[in-house]
Amino acid sequence: MSKKTRTKIIEAAHQLFIQKGFDTTSIQDILDKAGISKGTFYNYFQSKNDCLIAIISVVREEIIDKRRELAFGKDKADEEVFIQQIAIRINMNRQHHLMTVFETVSFSEDKELKEHITDAHQGEIRWIAKRLEDLYPSEGHPYTLDHAIMLIGITHPMLYAARLGVDEHITTETIIRYAMRRLRSMLDEQISQKDLFFPKDWFVQTDVKEKQEQEHILKNRLVALQKVVKEEKERQYLSFLLKEIQEDEPRHFLLESVSASLEQLAIGMTYEHKVKQAVQWMARRFHW
Template sequence: MSSRKQSLLETALALFLEHSYANTTIQMILDQSGVSKGTFYKFFSSKEDCLYSIIDQRMQEDVFIRKELEQNHYTSDYALLVDQIAIPMSGPDKERVWELYWTGFYAGEINSAKLAKVHLNWLSTRLIQVYGKDISLYANEGAILCYGILHQIANTSRSLNTQKPVWSEVVPKVLTYIEVILRTMHQRNEHIFDVQSLYFLNADERNHDHGLDIDKLLEELDEFNKIVQKSKESTSLKQLSKGLLALLQDKEDLNIPVIEVVLQAFHKEYKSSAFHSEANRLTEACWWYLELVKHHN
């Protein structure tokens, strides 16, 4: 990602947080960032597209954090899930960014249905893994309720100027109540949401627009690989770079389990290399792409 585009995203986010998304204009972003209108439209088609890019970037970071946490030792899958929800929410500005996202989603200000579906599908899958297949028919509703409760807790705390929630303590309590609701729904064989909403959550995507340009990602990986191959980095790093690129280039027959193993090794090996920063960004983008592919299939 170009430094100019990243600067625009950071400026826009600061303005959205200060003035709200609805009250921030493109001209305000231009004035604050000092770039021309042409430069803005080179990267974004609209203010909504700019916000979408901000949220998409944060989602990539969250997916990356969750995958990193999977490498740690936890006493239970439930304990892992708690951290997978709580830790991303505890990062700098994360709470405010998700406030922008969910507020815009509920108000219909932004067309974020695809991002919402990926986020909700991830949590519904994790709820099934933690609480069992008995609740699978109701897991999507559990995910909606869980994120909705957490959003309202954050919103209420901010509105009343009370102490910021400690998410590592709040999330387990919310999950406890979500489990009770899911068990009750299963026992009564009833849903909370209407058929149309459930269809949207469970239906396959109608097209292949995953919200991430895989061709662009492959171009960036290819360029990264060429630079690494010419560098003085170790043979293992060069092999991982080349191998990851080859696996992702086979778009028609992605071997996701193998790619995930290689991606974990790729990230681990590059932590101490001179290419750490770029490798980290590419790793986040790759994890995000794999998440989107999983939820599409």
């Protein structure tokens, strides 16, 4: 199967979901837009739901890549890095019109599709909460889930209001910085009053299930790569990564550094994309 054909189908479906809405777009619409046969479509996807899930996954992987590249070699406690990472997702969602697509799906009765979108939203909340732990003092860590939810709740309505106003110079980053100032001003009071709403383990069942799935997929990807890489140094890197991810407390800075070295060695190789995918899974699992 061709990656080019798969991408063409995804792009055609994406455009139609934006223009016509998810529910009113048919498989035939996608076939006509992509210029393919029904048989070709079903070689890649079982339904238009699969197309939407693929769209979300493609954008999510791009966000993970951009966030990881932005943070590489920088202090995790640098708030400006965090602000830029948040802006990446907001700007990517806007660029790909994902909010428009999500709105059309919100009326869908398809349970699997709704669960996938819910998982994506929860994943972003958990990622923000985890990153806030890098910024907050240890006594503020119990409140990071509350603050992750409030950060999203502040930024999105303000972004909408900013687009309605006359000042075109209000950037996404400006709004996120404002939201962070408000959250930090609340933190000391929350700590002193022990005013917690959502405990950190609010999504614990989802977290455990997702981590187990991610670890299983990641381990399989790394094992498969060991069979195809050409250089001994690459095999050494993969062996190290396999061992490190199974430790009780994997050293994130080493995983990130070794993964970057592995990616560099794989540039131009036939398995470059597979290495990139494995690193993306690692970044997702360990919240780079």
